[in-house]
Amino acid sequence: MEKRMTRLLHVLEAEFALFWILVVAGCVLYETDVLPQGSMVGDAQAEYILQTVGILLTVCLIPLSLRMFSLSLTRYVRQLSLPEALVSYRRWCEIRLAMLLDPALFNLTVYYT
Template sequence: MEKELKRLVRILKGEYALLWILTLLLAGLYECEILPQGLLAGNAQAEYIMQVASILLTVCLIPLSLRIFSLSLTRYVTGLPLPKALKSYRRWSEVRIALLLTASLINLSAYYWTMDTTGLLCAGMVIIASLFCIPSKERLLNELHLSDISNPDE
């Protein structure tokens, strides 16, 4: 069981690192001018729509990604047998990371398309929110109420 837990944590850490890598890669592509910047700059209506979309996306997806995970844990995952609980925990962790990644990439694109800092601030909020999702073995054990597995001597 210990081996499965370590494997799951390693996978989740890799997926979490992918969130940061893809976000930094997109920013790098825009900064190196591989992807075009300022596509919507100067178009007031398009800038307004992108800013509002960025704000709404951030306001909706950050709480959703954090809350849906905790609700799934309390209502569903903790009642499952351990092998199924680990699979479900992984799936809900991936959903949470995907929601944050989507918001991050869209907000960064909105920033570079409009050259207005609203998208950058929203992307920053998403990245800061992702710090509340850092996977670790201790967190996994705590959230699945498996603290007795980690310390069999106690």
């Protein structure tokens, strides 16, 4: 069972590393002009709306992801058997990571457009 826990931690660490690789790859693609930059320059209303949506995504999803981890761990995962708990823990960690990745990539895109 300890082997499964170690494997789970390695998988979650790899997914977290992929998170950062995606963000850095986005920056590199925009900086090297592979992805178009400045398409919203001069359109103040569109810039304002996109930046507001980015702020709202960040303000909503980050606290929600932190709260979900607390709720899922205390209410649900502790009641399961160990093999089921590992699967559930991985699923909730991946959901939380996706909730953190969405505002990061969206705001990165808004910054460069």
